Amino acid sequence: MEDVKIEDVIKIEDIIKQENLVFSKTKNLTDKTMSFCPGCGHGVAHRITMEVLEEMGISEDTIGIAPVGCSVLAYEFMNIDMQQAAHGRAPAVATGLKRVYPDKYVFTYQGDGDLAAIGTGETIHACNRGENIVIIFVNNGIYGMTGGQMAPTTLAGMKTSTSPYGRDVETMGAPLKITEVVALLPGTCYVTRQSVHTPGNVRKAKKAIRKAFENQKAKKGLSFIEIVSNCNSGWKMTPVDSNKWMEENMFPFYPLGDIKDEFKLLQK
Amino acid sequence: MGELRLMKGNEAIAEAAIRSGVDAYYGYPITPQSEILEYLMSEEPYKRTGMVVLQAESEIASVNMVYGAGAGGKKAMTTSSSPGISLMQEGLSYIAGAEIPCLIVNVVRGGPGLGTIQPSQSDYFQTTKGGGHGDYRLIALAPASVQEMSDFVKLGFELAFKYRNPVMLQADGVIGQMMEKVELFDQMPRLTDQEIIAKYPWATTGKPKSRERNIITSLDLEALKQEEFNLHLQRKYKEVTENETRYELVNCEDAEYLLVAYGSSARISLKTVQLAREKGLKVGLVRPITLWPFPSKIISELADKVKGMLCVEMSAGQMIEDVILATLGKTKVLHYGRLGGVIPSPDEVLVALETQIIGGK
Numbered sequence: 001m002e003d004v005k006i007e008d009v010i011k012i013e014d015i016i017k018q019e020n021l022v023f024s025k026t027k028n029l030t031d032k033t034m035s036f037c038p039g040c041g042h043g044v045a046h047r048i049t050m051e052v053l054e055e056m057g058i059s060e061d062t063i064g065i066a067p068v069g070c071s072v073l074a075y076e077f078m079n080i081d082m083q084q085a086a087h088g089r090a091p092a093v094a095t096g097l098k099r100v101y102p103d104k105y106v107f108t109y110q111g112d113g114d115l116a117a118i119g120t121g122e123t124i125h126a127c128n129r130g131e132n133i134v135i136i137f138v139n140n141g142i143y144g145m146t147g148g149q150m151a152p153t154t155l156a157g158m159k160t161s162t163s164p165y166g167r168d169v170e171t172m173g174a175p176l177k178i179t180e181v182v183a184l185l186p187g188t189c190y191v192t193r194q195s196v197h198t199p200g201n202v203r204k205a206k207k208a209i210r211k212a213f214e215n216q217k218a219k220k221g222l223s224f225i226e227i228v229s230n231c232n233s234g235w236k237m238t239p240v241d242s243n244k245w246m247e248e249n250m251f252p253f254y255p256l257g258d259i260k261d262e263f264k265l266l267q268k
Numbered sequence: 269m270g271e272l273r274l275m276k277g278n279e280a281i282a283e284a285a286i287r288s289g290v291d292a293y294y295g296y297p298i299t300p301q302s303e304i305l306e307y308l309m310s311e312e313p314y315k316r317t318g319m320v321v322l323q324a325e326s327e328i329a330s331v332n333m334v335y336g337a338g339a340g341g342k343k344a345m346t347t348s349s350s351p352g353i354s355l356m357q358e359g360l361s362y363i364a365g366a367e368i369p370c371l372i373v374n375v376v377r378g379g380p381g382l383g384t385i386q387p388s389q390s391d392y393f394q395t396t397k398g399g400g401h402g403d404y405r406l407i408a409l410a411p412a413s414v415q416e417m418s419d420f421v422k423l424g425f426e427l428a429f430k431y432r433n434p435v436m437l438q439a440d441g442v443i444g445q446m447m448e449k450v451e452l453f454d455q456m457p458r459l460t461d462q463e464i465i466a467k468y469p470w471a472t473t474g475k476p477k478s479r480e481r482n483i484i485t486s487l488d489l490e491a492l493k494q495e496e497f498n499l500h501l502q503r504k505y506k507e508v509t510e511n512e513t514r515y516e517l518v519n520c521e522d523a524e525y526l527l528v529a530y531g532s533s534a535r536i537s538l539k540t541v542q543l544a545r546e547k548g549l550k551v552g553l554v555r556p557i558t559l560w561p562f563p564s565k566i567i568s569e570l571a572d573k574v575k576g577m578l579c580v581e582m583s584a585g586q587m588i589e590d591v592i593l594a595t596l597g598k599t600k601v602l603h604y605g606r607l608g609g610v611i612p613s614p615d616e617v618l619v620a621l622e623t624q625i626i627g628g629k
């Protein structure tokens with residue numbers, strides 16, 4: 001039998017046609033290849049945040065604040081006006097900006113070291129004042145960017161480069177549930193904990209982000225979205241194993257779901 | 269003629285802020301400058317001009333709020349005193365690195381540590397030699413009267429936006445607390461958002477389809493690009509030095525001896541010049557108005573003509589280092605100062621001049 005090559009039968013030009021297009025990237029993401037490790041949740045969190053802005057038609061009126069951490073280069077990927085803040089200071093930067101542009105949309109995007117260690121003060125007070133902004137908080141239980149040191153959110157007993165024998169809560173303190181703390185403050189309107197490790201969870205997280213920006217539109221005050229995420233590099237696991245580990249270890253301590261809505265704490 | 273008022277230096281700063289069309293003031297209380305925040309809160313400028321006034325949770329937060337608003341092209345400022353300014357150093361370094369125009373006021377008190385609430389000039393190093401990390405400069409203005417407290421707020425914002433650079437107004441507790449007659453300038457309008465977009469194309473005001481996104485950052489991980497950016501800053505600083513060096517000369521034409529002093533020390537030294545002249549001594553005063561850029565050129569020129577210079581500072585001798593660099597051994601340069609919040613009298617400065625410089629070896 002004669003050798004038939006696949007490209008002789010199916011022409012690629014016939015496939016790449018406008019009418020066959022089933023998925024496209026939001027215009028709010030640049031074409032730059034993301035610097036995140038393959039398997040990490042940051043990229044998905046970036047994407048759904050940018051999709052929400054496009055779907056709501058508010059991209060031109062939104063300014064994002066990038067933190068110090070793995071997402072320090074968020075402005076390389078997010079195709080909107082962006083400011084880069086000092087480590088932990090994003091909620092103060094966002095406050096300063098939002099107060100002089102009350103009709104623009106302002107959000108911060110922060111890691112757990114940024115938000116719950118060095119920037120705890122700025123976080124608590126922006127939440128307490130009920131700044132009309134959105135905080136997206138990616139909790140991967142570790143300092144990703146600097147190479148996997150212990151974070152305030154690191155689980156008890158969890159091994160990191162600065163807790164090589166496991167986090168000893170007697171000497172290193174217990175993991176901080178900052179999201180539950182900010183939920184207690186009168187200025188927070190909507191507080192929720194999500195994840196982006198399965199298609200279903202991505203959809204839920206995106207809905208939560210949409211709701212947060214709708215709240216900002218309605219000038220309701222601060223919406224706080226925690227995304228529990230893996231850090232496969234920092235945890236030294238494959239992406240698949242890290243997601244399994246996250247379900248088995250992170251979710252019991254950081255349970256997913258809404259914690260506060262319309263200024264009311266939800267009973268669990 | 270503008271409106272005349274008898275005001276404290278701190279109040280003059282607050283009123284000048286409103287009248288300069290400032291968009292936002294973010295601050296945290298500390299003596300001896302809490303009157304600024306208090307004045308603004310009681311004046312309610314948000315009713316007068318729409319200006320935002322917010323008490324922040326710390327100076328770290330204040331300076332970062334200024335970062336956010338300034339990066340949006342708005343006129344934003346904060347004020348504090350020494351310990352609070354120390355906390356702001358991280359933010360100032362980021363602001364300089366991101367080239368954000370803004371005004372920071374330091375009504376200096378004695379240190380180190382919690383020190384004292386009494387006036388001092390011991391933050392000169394911090395103001396002019398960095399304070400925060402990296403090769404950056406603040407344009408530093410040193411008012412010597414309540415009038416200049418008002419005028420330099422306006423001037424400070426003009427320079428800040430002209431060069432996209434943070435400006436530090438370095439006063440001290442004497443000028444902050446004393447009352448003098450001030451001629452206030454007329455109310456200037458705040459810029460509209462449209463005017464900001466037109467004037468400051470770099471500002472993060474929301475990205476329309478018609479332009480690329482604006483990014484305010486001090487980060488560039490590539491060493492060669494970071495070097496390129498640093499060289500750009502250095503070129504800017506050179507331009508500022510050439511165009512904006514400011515100073516005042518009093519009785520320098522025939523002077524054999526000079527006092528070099530800024531701020532409150534210059535006011536005291538002015539009296540000393542008068543006392544010396546009454547005794548027949550040919551003494552003049554050089555008053556740096558910009559601490560950075562420092563008036564090195566004129567001081568160098570004067571060094572060729574005089575027999576000696578006495579630097580008068582309420583510090584252990586900080587500005588004197590710049591005077592020595594400017595004069596490079598051409599003339600005798602010595603320091604006289606009081607520390608820890610003590611204010612020298614004109615008479616003791618005269619004694620120091622006569623014994624250390626005129627009569628000294």
Ligand SMILES: Cc1ncc(C[n+]2csc(CCOP(=O)(O)OP(=O)(O)O)c2C)c(N)n1
Pocket residue numbers: 068069070071087110111112113114115138140142143144145146151
């Ligand atoms: C003042 C200051 N201290 C320390 C650092 C170093 N640093 C950079 S990122 C980081 C931790 C970031 O961790 P996290 O906020 O959890 O974000 P992730 O990288 O995990 O996304 C640290 C400590 C810094 N840049 N600035």
